[in-house]
Amino acid sequence: MAKASYKVPASLNRSFLDYEITLSKGGWAVRPSPIKQLLFFGGGVLALLWLTTSTFIASASAVFIALFVIWGLAVIIYFGGMTKTKELRAMNVPALLAYVPTRARYVSTRRSSNPSDFSSLVGIDGIDKDGRIHFSDGGKGQIYLVVGSASYLLFNEDRIGILDRVDAFWRKVDTNCEWAVITTKEPQRIYHQVATLERRNQALEVRDPDLIELQNEQYDILTQHVGGKFTSIHQYLLLKGKSAEALRRGHMMLQAEVEGSALMIKDATVLDRDEAEPMLRVFYQGIDDELLSLKASLS
Incomplete structure (x- = not known):
């Protein structure tokens, strides 16, 4: 209860x-x-x-x-x-x-500032192909695209069940692994749609001009409108362990929670390097530069 x-x-x-x-x-x-x-x-x-x-x-x-x-x-x-x-x-x-010294209370993040202080807090040395993040402080991280079950339309029984499940989950979390939920508002992901459109283009046996024009129109709609102008809310879960073993235990706990019940987390997808970098650019590069980079990569 x-x-x-x-x-x-x-x-x-x-x-x-x-x-x-x-x-x-x-x-x-x-x-x-x-x-x-x-x-x-x-x-x-x-x-x-x-x-x-x-x-x-x-x-x-x-x-x-x-x-x-x-x-x-x-x-x-x-x-x-x-x-x-x-x-x-x-x-x-x-x-x-x-924290009495002024320098200890502020971290300058201007483009012209020395990035050493900021990098010591959230710096990333590199990202593996499978999405494993290597932080500057020695920690290891992994990003997941998560989908929850919260809604304004929940019945009281469902709300109580979610609260009980969340309360029981946080009681058993390992303190050697940090769990950070990140909510962003960014352009919709269209990588799979663009890839499907490209496969359809490669499979065309008859290169009819009308069909080519129709595909180009669909490509422009995806890249210039759906993937550029329309934004949606995305939620990510960042697991940051003090070591690779701590991250592995956190991953096993998350996997067990997803497989055991859909009350807290309905679905969790591991992001590889190509998917994690665009999300991190929102924080490290800025939303405006991120939109420009996304358009450039799709054009």
């Missing part, structure tokens, strides 16, 4: 510091606190006490010491607070300091 609401499950990588202790005061139970939070509060209070009694702050005026104690307690309470993922706010300080 699909749930009305969802929550972040407890991490399997927990230590004894993550266990919660319920403190009571005067018969009233206080909200459970993890051991690491209690240790942080205790260590923070001891550090504050040492600063106010054994450093130069001890020789300051009483007003200054009082203000310093209030400020210190506020800092301890704030950074000792818990996030929604049950982590101390103090754990985010190193990441915050890493």
Whole structure:
């Protein structure tokens, strides 16, 4: 049965510091606190006490010491607070300091900019003939053209079944493989139609001018209108594993899901290099240049 609401499950990588202790005061139970939070509060209070009694702050005026104690307690309470993922706010300080420099927060993607920073994030070293992607960070990827089952016309039973299936699927996904769903609006794929038209042209035994003109007209309609002006929504699934073995496990899991049920993914088609490159050009080259390249390749 699909749930009305969802929550972040407890991490399997927990230590004894993550266990919660319920403190009571005067018969009233206080909200459970993890051991690491209690240790942080205790260590923070001891550090504050040492600063106010054994450093130069001890020789300051009483007003200054009082203000310093209030400020210190506020800092301890704030950074000792818990996030929604049950982590101390103090754990985010190193990441915050890493993003303080302006250069660390922005990646320039202008044509005249140095592409090293952008390439280190999403760079691709090459694509094999079968569509295997080799990323600059050492990861391996594969792109699939997927078709789902979602629709505004679903019955409640079908909607509940899809939610249950999706919920059960994401519970067993291997964390060593990333699953990225990409939705694009691009020209319709006409490669198979053009190939069929070319095979028909090669099979003509009588080269009648009227038949040749009819085929040329169909070719112009496919390349200039259907494959150029008319766009449709396409959904892709990018699997990126930290290694070839992680990608293989992700592929096996996807294949098992497609073969086991059509609720989550109705169909998944592996894209080879000739099919994956046009999709990636939307992100790496731009939609305008992609349309020009598509028209040039079909003309």
